[in-house]
Amino acid sequence: MLLEALIAFLIFAMGLLGVIGLQATAINNTLDARYRSDAAFLANQIIAQIWA
Numbered sequence: 001m002l003l004e005a006l007i008a009f010l011i012f013a014m015g016l017l018g019v020i021g022l023q024a025t026a027i028n029n030t031l032d033a034r035y036r037s038d039a040a041f042l043a044n045q046i047i048a049q050i051w052a
Helices: 002-051
Strands: none
Touching: none
16 A cells, blocks of 8 residues: 555656656746747847838
8 A cells, every 4th residue: 555655656756847847948948939039029120220
């Protein structure tokens, strides 16, 4: 009984660590996307000023 509970807890902990890792990756990807979006916006502003 105790061994089964320990194994179940181990499987649960591994899954939780995987979810935490995915969350960290998602946050980094979101920040990268924001930086790229800001860079594209600034580039469009500069190009608009050049054309004006």
